[in-house]
Amino acid sequence: MHNEEFSFVHLTDIHVIDAESAKLVERAFREIHNLRPLPDFVVIGGDFVENGTQEEFDSFLPVFEKLQIPAYTLCGNHDLVDGIDPTLYQRIFGDLCYAFDHKGYRCIMLDTTHRDYETYSWHGYIRPEAINWLRGELSRLSGDHPILLFTHHGLVGSREDLSCDVENSDEVLALLDGYHLIAGFAGHAHRLRCNKWNRVPFFVNTALSTTRTNPGGEPHGFFVVSLREGEVSVDYHLLSKA
Ligand SMILES: [Fe+2]
Numbered sequence: 001m002h003n004e005e006f007s008f009v010h011l012t013d014i015h016v017i018d019a020e021s022a023k024l025v026e027r028a029f030r031e032i033h034n035l036r037p038l039p040d041f042v043v044i045g046g047d048f049v050e051n052g053t054q055e056e057f058d059s060f061l062p063v064f065e066k067l068q069i070p071a072y073t074l075c076g077n078h079d080l081v082d083g084i085d086p087t088l089y090q091r092i093f094g095d096l097c098y099a100f101d102h103k104g105y106r107c108i109m110l111d112t113t114h115r116d117y118e119t120y121s122w123h124g125y126i127r128p129e130a131i132n133w134l135r136g137e138l139s140r141l142s143g144d145h146p147i148l149l150f151t152h153h154g155l156v157g158s159r160e161d162l163s164c165d166v167e168n169s170d171e172v173l174a175l176l177d178g179y180h181l182i183a184g185f186a187g188h189a190h191r192l193r194c195n196k197w198n199r200v201p202f203f204v205n206t207a208l209s210t211t212r213t214n215p216g217g218e219p220h221g222f223f224v225v226s227l228r229e230g231e232v233s234v235d236y237h238l239l240s241k242a
């Protein structure tokens with residue numbers, strides 16, 4: 001299978017609360033626009049806001065409109081209204097689970113927000129509808145079709161550092177077994193990690209936020225991900241000082 005070379009940006013966990021806290025993201029977008037080669041798209045991995053309110057989303061959207069390359073988004077646990085309701089996120093950004101093709105890769109955006117219980121849980125869980133959606137999505141792919149997988153909560157690694165924070169991650173990984181997964185990308189843990197599953201790297205990104213710190217002390221940055229001949233490489237691009 002012929003795969004063209006390209007790059008994209010993964011940034012996540014911006015936790016915007018007001019116009020001031022959106023400025024860091026605006027700086028990141030400016031730096032993304034200056035990257036050469038220009039990335040083909042940006043993935044924003046969820047936790048756009050802190051409390052899932054309209055006011056918080058309204059603080060981010062004017063900045064989002066300035067982004068000059070395509071963006072693909074995921075819903076984070078902080079984006080749910082009252083911790084359980086995704087409809088505001090869906091109204092702004094669209095479907096919770098979806099997939100798109102890019103230069104020979106199938107990019108799978110899998111929702112991990114936990115909404116099956118009455119009470120809010122900030123941990124991840126893949127609901128039965130999302131599992132069924134993924135099963136259907138994979139059934140249309142041949143075993144050698146390269147896949148990039150994006151989730152808010154991480155699927156692989158340690159539960160202590162939240163690099164894995166999906167209750168039924170094993171169920172999802174079992175479905176992916178036998179497919180040509182190139183890499184997984186997540187946020188939520190606010191830490192830099194790379195854990196392997198079946199020799200596939202699962203990258204976890206930091207919070208690009210002034211309202212949330214990275215517990216490991218990582219400076220603000222985002223991933224620049226390059227795909228070349230079916231191989232993935234990831235650079236952590238440090239945001240320059242304001
Ligand atoms: Fe977060």
Ligand SMILES: [Fe+2]
Nearest residue numbers: 047076077188
């Ligand atoms: Fe989160």
